[in-house]
Amino acid sequence: MNKLIAILIVLMFGAVLLSPFVVNVISGGKATPDLVLPTTGKCVKDTEYMRANHMDLLKKARVKAVRDGVRTKDSSLKNCQTCHVRRDEFCDKCHHFVGVKPECFECHYFPTGK
Ligand code: HEC
Ligand code: HEC
Ligand code: HEC
Structure with a gap:
């Protein structure tokens, strides 16, 4: 159970950290x-x-x-x-x-x- 929560937290941090890159890809990297x-x-x-x-x-x-x-x-x-x-x-x-x-x-x- 605790392990599951730990994995979820890691995944959430990962998503937050990656979001600028995802936005950049979706928008075609436009400046x-x-x-x-x-x-x-x-x-x-x-x-x-x-x-x-x-x-x-x-x-x-x-x-x-x-x-x-x-x-x-x-x-x-x-x-x-x-x-x-x-x-x-x-x-x-x-x-x-x-x-x-x-x-x-x-x-x-x-x-x-x-
Ligand atoms: C592709 C983006 C873009 C477009 C389109 C654009 N500008 Fe700019 N403009 C900038 C950026 C970025 C700066 C700030 C540069 C800096 O601070 O070094 C700037 C700064 C300026 C400045 C200097 C402002 C100051 O107080 O120093 C003037 C004047 C200016 N723009 C006029 C225009 C005019 C007139 C147009 C439309 C015909 C225009 N710009 C279109 C991006 C743009
Ligand atoms: C005879 C028509 C014409 C005149 C006059 C003109 N432009 Fe442009 N301008 C264009 C065109 C067409 C483009 C787009 C070129 C392209 O598709 O790459 C452009 C692009 C730009 C861009 C870059 C936009 C981008 O995509 O980043 C800026 C900034 C700009 N013009 C500012 C000015 C300013 C400031 C003046 C006046 C000093 C001016 N232009 C006068 C036709 C003109
Ligand atoms: C307080 C008012 C004022 C401000 C703010 C101002 N100007 Fe002007 N500007 C003038 C006047 C007045 C003239 C002279 C007009 C004339 O003799 O026909 C002029 C002339 C000019 C000319 C030459 C006119 C031409 O048609 O060749 C340019 C280019 C110009 N200004 C750009 C700018 C830019 C870029 C900015 C902003 C960074 C700016 N000005 C801010 C008042 C101003």
Whole structure:
């Protein structure tokens, strides 16, 4: 009887320890949530680069525009919207997922579709 309980406890711990791996397998090991991606056009840089570095691109463009008065059409927030039409289905979704909240949209217009 005691043996049975001990085995059950070991199995329960095992299940808890393994659960992140199980979730990972079920979700296909995705590091990002389901995003609504544009079906036409190409991003300003390749996907891998954008996933990791879009913030640098935007911040560089900001410095250029605000400090030097030089506009870079590609890297403006307005340009992103021509393809990533809704912020809530793309930018916000991923930002919630990773827990960042850029303060940009307090000033910059980027519709959420609501
Ligand atoms: C001409 C259309 C277009 C423009 C403009 C554009 N994108 Fe993209 N973007 C895409 C497409 C299409 C994809 C998906 C590519 C793929 O399927 O791998 C993408 C992918 C991305 C990704 C990666 C998403 C993922 O799956 O991880 C990020 C981040 C991103 N874009 C940010 C931006 C930002 C920021 C801007 C503005 C500076 C911008 N994009 C401008 C079309 C565009
Ligand atoms: C695939 C996931 C993903 C998508 C899609 C995405 N972001 Fe991000 N974004 C991130 C991550 C992760 C960070 C935080 C990086 C860090 O803290 O080093 C970030 C940070 C940022 C920052 C810097 C915030 C700060 O205060 O430093 C800006 C600006 C930004 N994102 C804009 C956008 C815009 C605009 C879009 C939509 C066009 C977008 N992002 C779409 C993942 C994403
Ligand atoms: C307090 C308000 C405010 C906040 C917050 C803010 N911006 Fe701006 N941003 C501005 C103003 C004002 C301009 C200049 C607009 C102009 O001259 O047309 C600007 C310009 C820009 C430009 C150049 C515009 C273009 O079309 O080329 C970029 C890119 C930019 N900001 C990105 C960002 C990003 C990324 C964030 C968040 C990390 C951010 N901004 C946060 C007010 C703000």
